[in-house]
Amino acid sequence: MERVYRLVISCPDATGIVAKVSNFLSGHNGWITEANHHADRPSGMFYMRNEIRADSLPFDLEEFETLFQPIAQECGMNWRITDSHQPKKVVLMASKESHCLADILHRWHSNELPCEISCVIANHDHLRSMVEWHDIPFHHVPVDPNNKPKAFAEVSGLIKQYQADTVVLARYMQILPPELCHTHAGRIINIHHSFLPSFAGARPYHQAAERGVKLIGATCHYVTEVLDAGPIIDQDVSRISHRDTVEDMVRLGKDVEKNVLARGLRWHLEDRVIVHGNKTVVFS
């Protein structure tokens, strides 16, 4: 795939930002292959993402950063630039349920997901063989009510050891300790099996059956210290009827979960998601 740089910017809205950025790029012959802007009126913030062909620029990322810094400073930008040829390093966390993990592994295996998968960490050993078939390291870190600090220290150590950029909770089913959420803010993605904010917490399909809703859903979001309350990246739903039991919902929900997680993860990996407050801008 063609190598592109992705320039992602958040700053207070003002006249002339696009001109400054596009002048900088065109001044260096940068070929913009995709551009997205968003001016958020309520917050007065401006968001921007550009994809630039790497081979159109006369310098590398490091020099880009140096040269662009004055503009960034002038506009009060929170910004980053990434290289599509330096894919993010992802740690997948799972439990016993295989559907989300298998889906991500297959997409990665088919070159559909632009990332490296550093390892899988699971609190059960069930999925080891599936993971190892993909030549990905599998770490079994059991979690029980008595060993949590130790277990999560191990998890934290593995994330560090693999220098992971991103952690994906592929139906991990354990609540991460606050400090882990905090340290990796905006970099841990969870899939929750309900259309949040409905049915947060445990057993959402049972809650949905109890309430008699006519659609079930799934939500992909960044993890924060507050359970199931982080910035939402994507959501989708599936129609159900009175004939569907909780077991049917679990089965039908799996397809929604894995599709929503794959979509959200893809956008994250391509730097299409910008967190602002407790919401996201998604330049999909």
Place this chain on the structure above:
Amino acid sequence: MERVYRLVISCPDATGIVAKVSNFLSGHNGWITEANHHADRPSGMFYMRNEIRADSLPFDLEEFETLFQPIAQECGMNWRITDSHQPKKVVLMASKESHCLADILHRWHSNELPCEISCVIANHDHLRSMVEWHDIPFHHVPVDPNNKPKAFAEVSGLIKQYQADTVVLARYMQILPPELCHTHAGRIINIHHSFLPSFAGARPYHQAAERGVKLIGATCHYVTEVLDAGPIIDQDVSRISHRDTVEDMVRLGKDVEKNVLARGLRWHLEDRVIVHGNKTVVFS
């Protein structure tokens, strides 16, 4: 349209119910044009709806009721039979917003909704001309914090006067008093502009914007004494993005609201909805 009887049954599940009912019908040469069954395992209840060509039976509804009564009693049935040529009488209640009202009026005017519309009751006078163009009586019953008992007595009187079977809150925006909800249980349909149980109560689109959801929704449900908590008939959603303001959500939501309400109302009018507990069976 062909005249049909609709036989709608709820009873404890047991072997032989379908046989009893279908024997009764075939014994009288009844031609079943549509049949739906549902055995609900958790509650041990059985639900059934048959459409029978009226002209295939040698008797009228009254005699049907007499002859069927022994079977109904034997099986402990909660049942009703209705005649497609005796459409339900509907009272529409509205406020200032026209989209749901205009949609229902147009569907009725185009012979798409099998009902009579007895009148429109509104707490503002804005929509009078639209209603009267359809040759439907319009009653302006203003509601304010100080006149509620009197206003709702008037509403209640109008519903009685028109002998209405069904009341539709087409974005009425006022909370009905508990006794009205109670008297017309299972016969008052509301459209709420959120995907319940998320964002019950006031200003759901503002709540949705605040939470940063990626889909907005609408819910059609029977009204009970608990606000926005009655049995859900239908729901649907519409995709939004970070670019959509609350005003955009309001606009996009209108289409979901009117489609969900029209669908739910149609099913109600055709006796396709059976309430059980706080849920519905919908033989759509």
Place this chain on the structure above:
Amino acid sequence: MERVYRLVISCPDATGIVAKVSNFLSGHNGWITEANHHADRPSGMFYMRNEIRADSLPFDLEEFETLFQPIAQECGMNWRITDSHQPKKVVLMASKESHCLADILHRWHSNELPCEISCVIANHDHLRSMVEWHDIPFHHVPVDPNNKPKAFAEVSGLIKQYQADTVVLARYMQILPPELCHTHAGRIINIHHSFLPSFAGARPYHQAAERGVKLIGATCHYVTEVLDAGPIIDQDVSRISHRDTVEDMVRLGKDVEKNVLARGLRWHLEDRVIVHGNKTVVFS
């Protein structure tokens, strides 16, 4: 609503276009409230749409055009700039079916569609009262196999007389003569009641029933001289089942038709649609 200018550009792709345009705008203190770009690789074309707050610029549209002309010329642009406070003038054409017409009239009446509706032209007189209730002129121009040249000359005369920008075939059911299509290329919008290219031509729901499809659809497109083959603006579908008769499809299809037409028309009115070849770029 805030007054904005909409600058819509097509030109051969090259480095520096965005810089030139945004320099021009920021050089005059133009406040961009929305921006969309698309570089189409296969054709080597670049498409761009900017919304600029009118009150942020020190000049009017005419002067904008004069000042911008050199940049447009330099880049080989096909471009236009429009003013949100000069809404397009729309002629609606209908037959007997009311659903699309009623839907557009109601949206317009509710200030949801940013346009003037100049008049309705229909080849039957059925919908006169509905149109006149909205205080919109209604012209009955009957079309039959023998009077087509005369009838369409009258239609053409009316479009001229009202200085209409846009013609909407709201289930008009007559084929326009080629010269009319040609004269108003990119300005006549049709709704076809199938998911094109399937089921072009007459009685698409019958064709769909015959084929046994599981989804029916509708397509909003610009009219060209080739029947149902013009550039597609929007499409959508609705799920059906074996139980749905052709009559059910017609009924269910109406909702898809009117929603797709309303969405496509709205995008057209806001200058969000750019035709390239036989396709469209839609900056929705």
Place this chain on the structure above:
Amino acid sequence: MERVYRLVISCPDATGIVAKVSNFLSGHNGWITEANHHADRPSGMFYMRNEIRADSLPFDLEEFETLFQPIAQECGMNWRITDSHQPKKVVLMASKESHCLADILHRWHSNELPCEISCVIANHDHLRSMVEWHDIPFHHVPVDPNNKPKAFAEVSGLIKQYQADTVVLARYMQILPPELCHTHAGRIINIHHSFLPSFAGARPYHQAAERGVKLIGATCHYVTEVLDAGPIIDQDVSRISHRDTVEDMVRLGKDVEKNVLARGLRWHLEDRVIVHGNKTVVFS
């Protein structure tokens, strides 16, 4: 899972069919857990599917068949009864593309698809390792323009050898010879990567890009001798935009393809699909 018998019936519509069948069942204490009927007016045909708890009946399938035969004969039924504990035997056929095959294998591995997978036959060797990890026999039967009769004789032999009930073309990309289609009519399921009847034949995503459609789709259907023209089981679509290249469509389409195929296959395996003429009744 609870053992059920599935009684599936097609016959000319008449009064009393349901009564006869339900009398038979209730006369033997049969507990119906799910029942679906459909009277197709245009063809005058009646379709019925009952699920009956196996342990509620005092006899086995063979005796059921003997006892039910008189009723079947009287009503001119085309019928079958199957046992949920004798899952169908499925042969999967694939080429190089893994997404549909991997999806079916994972669902089967997770006990989501009620079938045995007898083997995978592929005309390339690429997917051998994935298949063998699941402990399923993999047969590489290369097909080229010169060896077709021999290759398909081998395929045919394998299907016989494994006594397969059902053949699934999981993006097999080869056209089966007419006699194979004929011998296994109603038992070969294909996934075509377009919303049929649009874009039959080769390279449907290229055709879709050429036409500029705004939704892409997939169709699961029974294979007949006419390419992509057999009875449709299920279809679905995914929204695209001008930004999506053919490569994007291929990627987005994969999710639609695998979901539609999995859904259609599931319905087939549970005897929920009845072919009538070139259409299907699907009791989903």
